[in-house]
Amino acid sequence: MLFLDWQHLVGLFVLAIPIACIARTVVFEEVFREPREWCQKKSESCRRLMARKFFYLFTCEYCFSHWVTLVALLVTGYRLMYADWKGFVVAFFSLVFVANGYMNLYSRLRVDITSEKRQIEATEHEIAAKRLEIESMDRNARKLDNGLAERRDRRAGNGHAGDG
DSSP states (O other), X not given: OEEOOHHHHHHHXXXXXXXXXXXXXXXXXXXXXHHHHHHHHHHHHOSSHHHHHHHHTTTOHHHXXXXXXXXXXXXXXXXXXXXXXXXXXXXXXXXXXXXHHHHHHHHHHHXXXXXXXXXXXXXHHHHHHHHHXXXXXXXXXXXXXXXXXXXXXXXXXXXXXXXX
């Protein structure tokens, strides 16, 4: 029996959010750095192919999202389009796809934010350099004004001395 209603579609997009968050956190964030580095070393040094591949799964967000999706499906019992095992399979690949779309959007957003921060920092440095340049020019202008004022005062003082 085929079923697909708005609740199942909303469930697809909502359930993909924690899947994406968990996969991204484990594979990229600092809190899991040590276990991830250990898995990375094991994925490169284990003799058996299956062991290397097993440990690699914890270093690749796409690969790890499959395992997180499997756990999420087992915990929630979510099915998509079909009530039997076919709904489980469709839900599995659909959730992986949507979760990875979320992770890609998040990565793009982080790149954009980082780029904007750097651009703002560069602009702030430019502004600070211009301020220093203006302050320097202002000091030089005041020195020149003071020098001209001193010359006028000397000339005026010399002129008065000659008149007396």
